[in-house]
Amino acid sequence: MDFSAAGVTFAVLVLTVVLLVRSWRRKGRLSRLPPGPPALPFLGNALQIDKRAPDQSLIKLSRKYGPVFTVWLGPRPAVVLCGFETVKEALVDRADDFGARGTVPSIRKVTNGYGIASSNGHRSCLLRRFAVATLRDFGKGNKTPEDFVRQEAEHLVEVVRKTKESPFDPTFLLTCATANIMCAIVFGNRFDYTDAKLLTLLGMITENMRVISSPWGQLYDLLPNLLDYLPGPHNRLFENAAKIKSFLREMIQNHKDKHTKGSTPKDFIDSFLIKMEEEKDDPNSEFNDENLLLSTFNIFLAGTDTTSSTMRWGLLLFLKYPEVQEKIQSEIDKVIGSNRTPTIADREKMPYTNAVIHEIQRYSNIIPLNLPHTVSRDTEFRGFMIPKGMIVIPLLASVLYDSSCWERPESFNPDHFLDEKGQMKENEAFMPFSAGKRMCIGEAVAQMQLFLFLTTLLQNFTLRSLTGPNTIDITPLSSGFSTLHRPYQLYCVPRKSA
Template sequence: MDFSGLGPTLAVLALTVLLLVCSWKSKRRDSRLPPGPPALPLLGNALQIDKRAPDQSLMKLSKKYGSVFTVWLGTRPAVVLCGFETVKEALVDRADDFGARGTVPSIRKVTKGYGIASSNGHRSLQLRNFAITTLRNFRNGTKTLEDFIQQEAKCLVEVFRGTKELPFDPTFHLTCATANIMCAVVFGNRFNYTDSKLLNLLDMITENMKVISSPWGQLYDMLPNILDYLPGPHNRLFENAARIKNFLREMIQSHKDMRTKERPQDFTASFLSKMEEEKGNPTSEFNDENLLLSTFNIFLAGTDTTSSTMRWGLLLFMKFPDVQKKIQREIDEVIGSERTPAFDDREKMPYTNAAIHEVQRYSNIIPLNLPHTVTRDTEFRGFMIPKGMIVIPLLASVLYDSNYWESPETFSPDRFLDKKGRFKENEAFMPFSAGSRMCIGETVAQMQLFLFLTALLQNFTLRSLAEPHAIDISPLSSGFSTLHRPYQLYCVPRKSA
């Protein structure tokens, strides 16, 4: 075998590695970054972060390195912010410095910087303001957002009733319900739960959330330049994303084909009207690519996170049957068994409101938050964070901050009640993040959680196949999203319902 040609190749390889090491050491030496754990060239701190629970690894590191520290995601440094006070100071008090969106390689590959979630600067400002206004004013004909959710809640109740007290996994049904609400918001219509387009779409969304929260998903975001050339489950992310975008393109095109001059009835129609209005404006961000990626952002974020929170809610209500009984008692007193729950009922139902808030806190759905970046060289708590540096405001560390939550590892709705049983806010409640990059769909999500969960508990008592003490509520994984362990339940119709 001839090895004569290997000499130059090995020399180039050795030189490349040497330059990478020197560059890495130079960055460590010349910067005033916060301290952090020792990192390896190329790999960074990949071996020190549990890919199934990166939030837990980062919270452990904060005990040694403080509430502001640096980790290396492969060859990229990132500043981690831990605890409510630190995260609030950055995202709220200094929103101008920390308000830009950081780059996640997997998301960047899909969006290329377009859409609401991953854009910055002028584009982000235009799209976010438009989306917030459109969602706030949502109507479809004579129907409001609440009307749509109430209608979908009735469908969901009938689907649960159709299980005839047999065990089933609620994932599919809950995801269908939340997907239909996002379809109503974005496109003005809903799908039947047996529609093949909806089924394929939900399969892709579910698979992507599993992959992006898995070790493969975490590894891709640390070493994208390497994994782009390797086979593996991470490639399913981009295959599914392409198919989801094709589905959205078809829906958008049907809107274009059926456009009228009447008042826009949904997000897509409103966006198309805005495109027409700003056709001659060279600085306008209202174009086809931003429409596609904005609908992509709204649809995926609104579907999976709300569905996942509801699944956590049902699991926790079975684990703690006393909580379920107290909610049902309040439903009986305020709503009764005849009418559909309304969002205004929430003000008269402090315990139910507290229980849903505690589900959101405890489930910790987006533990790492979406990354931010600083817009300029920023002095923060004695350190210098250079412009463009990735910042991870760790939401898990806020929702589980023992300075603001007594016994944060326990599930306790009472933490949201005062001594008179009235609902009380906690400033460390940040499941939707905070500041200028706070989730634009908070109101939509809160309305869905209340109306869906109260409708289900109004009609059914939820039971597990296992005894409550045997139900495992520890996360399956907590990467991009915190996933619960698979479970089944059965629904016992309530006599009063």
């Protein structure tokens, strides 16, 4: 009996010592973190962050704690970087230190560290380099990304024409259009807007973006170990992701069945399969089935939703500011006319249109929190020590709305990108695609889509709202993972010159 009691006492003592040592070590690692708001056990700073606008909560905290501060995401600390100068210093000037991808529990559960978006180290470098080269080389083939976009823009015009000036929500049509560009690049073919597979796929993508930007999605990323065992809308994320991956596996298998050695690649999957064949004897090759599946998943989802969302914001802003729409149409009439479709070469001759599209991207602030980064080693930054592996949030909203970089950051103002002569001017703080080593690989394709889709629509139609411009609310519905606009409808009046 005494022996047993002594054993229990000894075990408790050992456990206490272990916990104290772990606590001391943790405290030592975190002792030089930037300051931040007091955090609650388990919940961290969850109660101080608005789940519908976390970016705004973090910007507000930066006014008190400075451009580099610490918040606790549940039980995990994260360093937040606010403002253009701070974000640029980390992502661009010190890209080697801040270039690794931080872990997002919801994304990690779907990808398990495979694919372009969530991998790190050697895998990330290889897959990103391959994807960039593959997207670039499409421009040298018989059918370039511009060809795909121009043809899809013409198809979109015909579908819009069938609305016969009846009111409609543009979400579905714009998502179909941008999805088809990704289908062409990844799968080598487009889908009809009534195709059942496409409709199901887009429905799941739309629902996932809504859930991941909602309080439930953010709560999962704060407390994944708890919510994995609880019912709720967050589970739809993983159910939909599994179905999307199943669809992609089917498309990949179709390519494998048709693939022949030495054939010319027609799309991203073909190119990846060729690379897999080249490295089939290398047991450590990163060109394998899992990286193919998740890279395809990354490109398709990222390219579809962000571009579609930006275009929807663009149309909403045209309704709010009809004078902007009129100026773009005047530039279209002068440079392009009505007898041909726009080309990407027209962009350089259309500074006002180019400036408006840039301002749409800045103002809409599509990915306000950025995807998280992490430091690849213990990193001294602005007098603080950020331990290896610490989550870093380079807050893009704070850059796109930095008052030191933009004359009127809270207003939609195309003059932000125009000089005194009305010519396009660049601004280093324009970072809708992030910056540095983790900058979005699809920037060129996305910019091409925005220009060609929007100019082709305004070449053929004048967009009208069901209510007056003064009644249109352009404040975000929410701004979690993505900034969502409020639902709206419009009708399209065919232009006489078109």
